[in-house]
Amino acid sequence: AQSVAQPEDQVNVAEGNPLTVKCTYSVSGNPYLFWYVQYPNRGLQFLLKYITGDNLVKGSYGFEAEFNKSQTSFHLKKPSALVSDSALYFCAVRDLSGSARQLTFGSGTQLTVLP
Amino acid sequence: DSGVTQTPKHLITATGQRVTLRCSPRSGDLSVYWYQQSLDQGLQFLIQYYNGEERAKGNILERFSAQQFPDLHSELNLSSLELGDSALYFCASSPYLTGLGNEQYFGPGTRLTVT
Numbered sequence: 001a002q003s004v005a006q007p008e009d010q011v012n013v014a015e016g017n018p019l020t021v022k023c024t025y026s027v028s029g030n031p032y033l034f035w036y037v038q039y040p041n042r043g044l045q046f047l048l049k050y051i052t053g054d055n056l057v058k059g060s061y062g063f064e065a066e067f068n069k070s071q072t073s074f075h076l077k078k079p080s081a082l083v084s085d086s087a088l089y090f091c092a093v094r095d096l097s098g099s100a101r102q103l104t105f106g107s108g109t110q111l112t113v114l115p
Numbered sequence: 116d117s118g119v120t121q122t123p124k125h126l127i128t129a130t131g132q133r134v135t136l137r138c139s140p141r142s143g144d145l146s147v148y149w150y151q152q153s154l155d156q157g158l159q160f161l162i163q164y165y166n167g168e169e170r171a172k173g174n175i176l177e178r179f180s181a182q183q184f185p186d187l188h189s190e191l192n193l194s195s196l197e198l199g200d201s202a203l204y205f206c207a208s209s210p211y212l213t214g215l216g217n218e219q220y221f222g223p224g225t226r227l228t229v230t
Contacts, residue, residue, distance in 0.1 A: 034218060043117060043205055043221035044158075090158065102171055103148075103219060105158040 002027045004093045006106035013081050014114050021076040021109045023091030032094035033074040034103065035065055039087045047089075050074060061085070081113045118142065119222035121206050127228045133194040136225045138206030140187055146170075146209045147189040148219060149181055153202040164189055196229045203227075 004025045013019045025031055032051055036044040048059025055067045065076045074091060091106040118141035128134055140147050149161040151174075160173035164183035175181075178196075183189040193200060203226050207219035 036221075041223075043119070043223045044207075045117070046218040046220070049218055102160050102163070102173065104160070107157045 002093050002104050004091050004104055004106040006089075006091055006109045008109050009107070010110045010112070012112045012114060015083055016080055019078050019081040019085070019111065019113070021089050021091075021111060023074045023076065023106060024072050025074060025091075025093045026072065027093055031067075031072075031074075033065075033067065034092040034094075035059065035063070035074075035076050036090045036092060036105075037087050038090065038108075044090060047076070083113045083115050086111055086113045117220040117222065119206060119208050119220050121204075121222035121225050123225060124223065125226050125228075127230065128196060129230055130196055130198060132196050132229075133192065134196065134227065136191040136193070136204055136206075136227075138189045138191070138208075138222060140189070140206070140208030141220055144208035144210050144220070145187065146211060147183055147187070148207040148209075149175075149189070149191050150205040150207065151202045152205060152224070156202075158205075161191070193227070198229050201227055201229045 006023055034049045035047040037047050038044045047063050048057050048065055050057045050067045058064045063078050065074055067074050089109045092103045120139045122137045145166045147164045150158055151161055152158045161175040162181050163171040167183050178194050181191045203224045205224045206222045209217050209219045
């Protein structure tokens with residue numbers, strides 16, 4: 001079975017500082033990894049994905065994520081946090097078992113950027 | 116705006132009742148996914164339809180059912196409602212059946228409150 005873990009329920013960071021939201025995964029084959037963001041009272045929005053290629057993936061709103069196969073991690077990063085980045089962040093892995101290749105989501109990390 | 120629409124936005128009903136949630140996928144998307152988001156369970160995959168056919172089931176209760184119509188919109192039916200069914204229900208769509216590297220596009224969700 002595929003799984004993804006987000007070890008931190010809450011991350012606080014000061015505006016202008018770099019931010020990291022952690023994600024580790026477990027898959028039987030090659031991982032397909034995604035980050036989504038959820039703003040209050042909104043649906044999930046796609047941020048970025050890793051399929052293959054460069055370990056550093058760049059996405060929307062200045063976010064990037066680093067794929068580390070040896071550590072089975074896919075941490076989300078941003079060099080300089082904005083107050084508007086405050087939201088709930090979900091890491092997801094593509095489930096390779098079964099015919100429909102379902103997304104399995106982590107439990108989410110609440111990011112709060114303090115002014 | 117993801118292009119996925121869901122109605123109604125909010126729904127309040129009593130225990131034992133039955134409700135229907137509606138989802139219209141992005142234009143051209145053939146796959147529709149339903150998710151349940153609750154505080155204690157996180158984001159859980161319920162069921163997937165592709166071009167009118169059920170293709171995958173997740174943690175969906177027997178009291179719940181779904182269908183996808185010829186115009187590709189989908190409905191999630193929840194019956195014999197219990198207090199624990201109170202949650203945010205999301206619909207997502209994507210163009211393909213599997214599309215391992217393709218992200219899903221989420222609607223704004225329907226907040227169901229069972230009293």
